[in-house]
Amino acid sequence: MSENTLFITENPCNRTAGRPVIGLDDLIxxxxxxxxxxxxxxxxxxxxxxARVVERLREAGYDIAGKANIGEFGFDFLGESSYFGPVVDADGHLATATAKLLMDSSVDAVVGLEVNGAQARSAALAGQVHLKPTYGCVSRFGTVAVACSGETVDITARSTEDVQQVLDVLAGHDDADGTSLPARECVRVTAAGFAEAAGAGEAFAAPITHVKVARGLMDAADADTKQLMEAAIQALSSEGVDITDMASETDALFAVANLAWNILMCAELCNNVNRFEGMKYGYHTEKYQTIDELYTKSRTEAFGYLTKAAILxxxxxxxxxxxERCYDKSLRIRRLVSEAFSNEFARGASAGNTAGQTAILxxxxxxxxxxxxxVEANPYLAFEENRFTAPAAITGLPAVTAGGVQLIGSAFSDVALLRLANILPADCAGKEA
Amino acid sequence: MDRDALLGLERLNQLALTPEEQDEMLAFFAARETDWESLAQVDTANVERMVHVRPMVNVLREDVPAQPFSREDLLAQAPESMDGYWQVPRVLQ
Structure with missing residues (x-):
């Protein structure tokens, strides 16, 4: 591992002058x-x-800088559970390797796997731009499976334009990914596909003219974060975007979305990491008497505490x-949250902006x-503060994070969301001030 | 969740926690019980389960044999190999 704890493995020679450089997170x-x-x-x-995304990046002329450090299986709070150690700023703040690599200009973008909001949080804290695309538009073939029903390949960069450029390369159908959407749907999240759809008057390609504020979650944030939210509201409003509050019943569902997501995520993680038993992949213990002991000691010695908690x-x-009361219930709550989003998007359109579409802030x-x-005081922050990222994770809707605020849109509205994020104040959009 | 149940769960998942970790895990599970009570307040009567976030149908490829990896590549993945086979630790006496 590099001394700076940012790259698990680095390819310093794999760079050609003038070619864009991508960092990959350690699940790719x-x-x-x-x-x-x-x-x-x-x-x-x-x-x-x-991974298919790596093939696509290489074919498109991108250089791969190396593998960025992440938390164990990518579902923790901000990378603190990495076997290779957390990334901490000089001022003692927890960061992620992704954020630091972008800040240092070591890479132009980082492509990873967003499982539980760590990269969205990281981008928010660092004033960078993060996209969790519409589920199924970017192939997950060749990613380490963690929580397959909600995780997506994600992109973090310094600007919305950079994110879109990478998304244009990554999006597309893949026969090797059973959850990959048809090509005609994947293309909707590319700039070219979006432009064509906008010309044809398709709803997902309309500009976002109405934003609804999730007041319940805004109230759960601290004063500085609320200030960022107010600044974003002000900027959007001054550009003619209608701002209203989300319905209180949707707020109530958002308040439990992460509890349901925690159940689904951990159930899927438990099954997915079952394959790691000390024989077929990776680490195995040195001393054992029986095969059961081999399995148990290998898993006990190799997994960190948070992963053990998630497995159990x-x-x-x-x-x-x-x-019935946990897993099955969570699948039904997923539908309720999804329907609540649909209602919010539909009500936005009927509020006088029939030409535009609605996003949630x-x-x-x-x-x-x-x-x-x-995180030492509360090792389960990832299961609590994911209240802000779980609504998008559990529904597979696209979400753009820029400087402390997050926008969630309807399926395939990725391009429209990035354009909306672009009109946020410079520091909110993660652009150079 | 009590300690005996936790031990059973550990065995099932081939994990062995230390006593300190068990104490911490029991507190974690107690907090999750509160989560379940919150979920129980949500009326899901007549709500269908949503397994996939997008409508999906299972797609199967043609049943044609393929050999994506060579024997050499596969053997190179194992710590040890012998005579063209993976060599694994002895697990039977």
């Missing part, structure tokens, strides 16, 4: 660099094949007696900075 498989998923279990693991919780919510996290002490 590459052949020329190890993929460890931030875990001792996979430390040094070399894949036989590359995921197993418990799937157990007979809990399944909410914070991406509760504070403007977190220290390592915060």
């Amino acid at each position: 498989l590459t052949q020329d660099a190890a993929t460890s998923a931030g875990s001792k279990m996979l430390a040094g693991f070399k894949s036989l094949f590359e 919780y995921g197993s418990e919510v799937l157990a007979t007696g809990n399944y 909410l914070p991406a996290c509760a504070k403007r900075a977190y220290s390592l002490a915060d």
